[in-house]
Amino acid sequence: MQIYDRNGYQIYRISTIRCKCYLICHEGKSVLIDTATPIERRKITSAIKTYAKGRLDGIFLTHNHGDHAGNAQALSKKYGCRVYVSHLGSLNLLIGRPGIPKGLSPTGRFFERMATSLSKIYDVSLYEPCQNVHIISVDVVKEIIGEEVVVIDTPGHSRDSLSFVVCDDVALVGDIMGKGIVSMFPIFGEDEEIIIRSWLQLLDTKCQYFAPSHTRIITREMLEKQLEKER
Ligand SMILES: [Zn+2]
Numbered sequence: 001m002q003i004y005d006r007n008g009y010q011i012y013r014i015s016t017i018r019c020k021c022y023l024i025c026h027e028g029k030s031v032l033i034d035t036a037t038p039i040e041r042r043k044i045t046s047a048i049k050t051y052a053k054g055r056l057d058g059i060f061l062t063h064n065h066g067d068h069a070g071n072a073q074a075l076s077k078k079y080g081c082r083v084y085v086s087h088l089g090s091l092n093l094l095i096g097r098p099g100i101p102k103g104l105s106p107t108g109r110f111f112e113r114m115a116t117s118l119s120k121i122y123d124v125s126l127y128e129p130c131q132n133v134h135i136i137s138v139d140v141v142k143e144i145i146g147e148e149v150v151v152i153d154t155p156g157h158s159r160d161s162l163s164f165v166v167c168d169d170v171a172l173v174g175d176i177m178g179k180g181i182v183s184m185f186p187i188f189g190e191d192e193e194i195i196i197r198s199w200l201q202l203l204d205t206k207c208q209y210f211a212p213s214h215t216r217i218i219t220r221e222m223l224e225k226q227l228e229k230e231r
Helices: 038-052 072-079 090-095 106-118 138-145 192-203 220-230
Strands: 002-006 009-015 020-026 029-033 058-060 083-085 133-135 149-153 162-166 170-174 209-212
Touching: 009 038, 020 038, 020 209, 029 038, 029 138, 038 072, 058 072, 058 138, 072 083, 083 090, 090 133, 138 149, 149 192, 192 220, 209 220
Parallel strands: 029 058, 058 083, 083 133, 170 209
Antiparallel strands: 002 009, 009 020, 020 029, 149 162, 162 170
């Protein structure tokens, strides 16, 4: 589904059960933001075929958790492109082992406990190790998909969390914003204070829309209201 078309940039949302991935297309080139899990690989490849004529120039990961990095190795191999991630997540990606994220809410803590006990039998967070891992930078992003896409560090959900700002208008924010009836905090995270700092950093851009990986698009106004509540 196309969610953006301005200044020669198109953004398509690929909704899978575990994670919303985004395809950014610009002047015949395209990059995939996040890759979902192996059972939903087909959905991703079919979207690349439909929206990007089967061409992929790079895979950018918002962070190294399994629901975002699960197809990184397979898609990198299929399209012959590199996988870019923050230097803080590169080692986990190379070994396919991100570790179990910390629960921030009661639901998050419940899943954390469950995953920790299960990990004695099978580590649910594991995924296929990625061989073609490279460190992301502002220059690399510009070189691959043009001047109007900027990567910024937005830690708090995980240490390596990144956001991608397109045309200073919309930001693809991974898991730094989550769904909640009363809160926009993700259910898993490293630290609430750091999350708030990342939200403020996103508000420092001119972005009007924030597109997270597990919930609907959040407007600048909604984020500002949430921040008021936290103060
Ligand atoms: Zn995550």
